[in-house]
Amino acid sequence: MFHKFYLLVLIALFSNASHAFNSESKVMIHNYEITGTTIYEGSNRNVSAWLGLPYAEPPIDDLRWKAPRTFDGFKNNYSAIDLPNRCTQVSNSYDKIIDDLEPGKIIGSEDCLYLNVYRPSNIDLEKEKLPVMFWIHGGGNTWGYSASGMTTPNEFLNKHNVILVSVNYRLGPFGWLALNNFNQNSENKLDQTHNFGTLDLIKALEWVNQNIENFGGDKNNITIFGESAGARNVMSLMVAPQSENLFHKAISQSGYLNGDTLDQAINKPRAGSLEFVTNQLKNKYPNLSKVELNEFIKDNEKLEVFLRSLSTDEIISFYRVSEDGSGLIDVPNVIPDGIVIPSEGLFRSFENGLAHDVPIVLGTNRDEHKLFMFDNSEFVKSKSLFFLEKIFDVLDFRYVPRDEVYYQVYSKYMSMSWKIGGADDPANILKNKNTSKVYSYRFDWDEEPTFVWIDYAKYLGAAHGLEIPFIFDSINRENLLSNIIYDDANVVSDQLLANQMGKYWVNFAYSGNPNKGPYSELVEWRDWSRNTEQYIIFDSINDQGISMRLNTDSGTSLMQGLASEPITVIQKCYIADKIFINTTLSIEKVKIFYDNFLNGKCIKK
Numbered sequence: 066m067f068h069k070f071y072l073l074v075l076i077a078l079f080s081n082a083s084h085a086f087n088s089e090s091k092v093m094i095h096n097y098e099i100t101g102t103t104i105y106e107g108s109n110r111n112v113s114a115w116l117g118l119p120y121a122e123p124p125i126d127d128l129r130w131k132a133p134r135t136f137d138g139f140k141n142n143y144s145a146i147d148l149p150n151r152c153t154q155v156s157n158s159y160d161k162i163i164d165d166l167e168p169g170k171i172i173g174s175e176d177c178l179y180l181n182v183y184r185p186s187n188i189d190l191e192k193e194k195l196p197v198m199f200w201i202h203g204g205g206n207t208w209g210y211s212a213s214g215m216t217t218p219n220e221f222l223n224k225h226n227v228i229l230v231s232v233n234y235r236l237g238p239f240g241w242l243a244l245n246n247f248n249q250n251s252e253n254k255l256d257q258t259h260n261f262g263t264l265d266l267i268k269a270l271e272w273v274n275q276n277i278e279n280f281g282g283d284k285n286n287i288t289i290f291g292e293s294a295g296a297r298n299v300m301s302l303m304v305a306p307q308s309e310n311l312f313h314k315a316i317s318q319s320g321y322l323n324g325d326t327l328d329q330a331i332n333k334p335r336a337g338s339l340e341f342v343t344n345q346l347k348n349k350y351p352n353l354s355k356v357e358l359n360e361f362i363k364d365n366e367k368l369e370v371f372l373r374s375l376s377t378d379e380i381i382s383f384y385r386v387s388e389d390g391s392g393l394i395d396v397p398n399v400i401p402d403g404i405v406i407p408s409e410g411l412f413r414s415f416e417n418g419l420a421h422d423v424p425i426v427l428g429t430n431r432d433e434h435k436l437f438m439f440d441n442s443e444f445v446k447s448k449s450l451f452f453l454e455k456i457f458d459v460l461d462f463r464y465v466p467r468d469e470v471y472y473q474v475y476s477k478y479m480s481m482s483w484k485i486g487g488a489d490d491p492a493n494i495l496k497n498k499n500t501s502k503v504y505s506y507r508f509d510w511d512e513e514p515t516f517v518w519i520d521y522a523k524y525l526g527a528a529h530g531l532e533i534p535f536i537f538d539s540i541n542r543e544n545l546l547s548n549i550i551y552d553d554a555n556v557v558s559d560q561l562l563a564n565q566m567g568k569y570w571v572n573f574a575y576s577g578n579p580n581k582g583p584y585s586e587l588v589e590w591r592d593w594s595r596n597t598e599q600y601i602i603f604d605s606i607n608d609q610g611i612s613m614r615l616n617t618d619s620g621t622s623l624m625q626g627l628a629s630e631p632i633t634v635i636q637k638c639y640i641a642d643k644i645f646i647n648t649t650l651s652i653e654k655v656k657i658f659y660d661n662f663l664n665g666k667c668i669k670k
Contacts, residue, residue, distance in 0.1 A: 123175070132261065154172060184281055195282055263301050287314075288313065313423055337397065479646075512608070536566050641659060
């Protein structure tokens with residue numbers, strides 16, 4: 066769930082991509098002094114950070130593709146003032162803009178299991194234990210970074226009394242590998258998982274439970290939250306048995322419950338683990354016969370030694386960039402292995418009552434899919450703005466829809482589908498299976514300006530990821546791209562919405578109820594109950610503001626609405642083919658919807 070334009074938009078959303086280090090902050094862990102630094106001097110108080118704290122042993126050499134091992138502990142005083150390594154990944158346009166790294170290059174390190182702790186500077190550690198918010202970055206589980214400037218909580222912690230933790234976890238093929246009987250002789254049974262990246266998050270949560278009180282955090286009040294793939298990782302932690310009791314609340318921002326099957330993870334062409342292994346063996350031993358190749362693969366001890374002998378570049382260079390993910394490599398992840406992720410997968414695990422019984426917030430953005438359409442030649446035509454391209458050579462301005470009506474219809478139904486699968490379906494399951502409250506939202510803010518003759522409110526709208534700067538209070542109006550996202554005439558209303566959304570998130574972290582906590586002047590956010598399906602709308606006061614709405618979306622309403630749209634039958638059938646990608650309806654249910662749609666006109670003969 067990612068696209069090239071997402072990378073460009075992020076620059077407009079967030080300020081300060083680097084940390085300006087100044088005065089020291091110290092905590093004690095196991096009798097050793099851990100030195101952090103002040104990263105922000107705010108109007109209310111300063112923000113302290115401890116960066117690059119190891120939470121597990123480096124997953125290298127014999128620990129590659131094994132469950133993370135407990136960090137052996139500090140041997141001396143430790144300076145936590147440097148940004149950690151990012152995990153191995155393929156760079157893209159975002160890295161070009163921020164760090165001047167050429168897109169398409171292998172960057173990062175396998176030695177990357179570090180987290181960062183951020184804290185407001187004026188708390189009394191003797192008297193206060195603050196709620197902990199544990200942030201999981203997105204990026205398709207193949208890209209991203211815990212210490213990105215996009216979510217450094219400068220203003221967030223200047224205003225709110227919480228501890229924020231952000232975490233690295235193994236990405237791509239290093240985080241997820243599905244081979245039958247791999248590590249079967251290991252004494253640690255968790256080594257037999259296919260979800261090493263998920264186990265990294267669990268290990269980081271264990272570290273937080275064991276150490277966060279040294280930083281002023283409450284180990285009995287931890288909220289996990291993430292966006293996009295980070296939100297799906299939240300969903301995975303909801304069902305992983307190893308994460309039970311490690312967190313107490315959860316927030317999923319534009320998450321989803323769908324994923325690859327175990328068979329796909331192993332056998333998917335050009336992405337599955339078996340083809341990866343076969344390719345590597347053929348490269349190293351081109352003279353192996355087919356029989357010898359199969360024997361090598363079945364010899365697990367021999368195969369493990371071979372795979373751990375490969376270089377980082379040899380491993381990741383096998384994987385291709387996904388056609389629909391621009392910049393992200395295509396690797397199955399969050400795999401139902403029956404060890405960390407139950408064998409029935411995320412959706413069925415929720416449906417079977419396996420999700421941990423904790424309060425949860427589930428939400429999506431009204432125009433999720435416009436982010437992936439805006440720069441996609443399938444939907445838009447390019448028009449050269451040569452005077453801008455000469456200045457900003459990384460930008461490719463595409464802004465003329467090939468079909469105006471189809472553009473809006475496609476976005477409407479694909480985004481509604483995401484809401485059904487990412488918020489409505491899990492909310493409906495959890496309200497019946499669990500006792501804890503479920504809250505749902507939709508982010509509708511769409512007040513982008515018209516910039517160089519492009520109506521961004523119309524073609525970008527409330528797109529994927531645009532809620533993040535409102536929650537982190539990191540709206541940036543200091544560069545050219547911010548002119549695409551934010552209208553200077555709306556400074557006051559934008560900031561008001563950011564203040565309100567941040568307060569709801571912080572209240573939820575305090576109490577499990579977005580209406581109760583430090584802030585009480587908010588519109589009541591009523592829960593999604595057995596009797597009433599309802600969600601809150603987040604929008605600015607220039608439009609509909611913040612208000613509750615009854616839910617009317619369903620698979621049936623989706624198909625009925627699509628059938629009535631003023632587009633061609635071919636276009637309707639194309640959307641119908643894709644519309645349930647993000648939902649978690651069964652194959653049988655989807656087939657019924659599809660076969661009955663337009664009286665069967667879309668059924669392939």
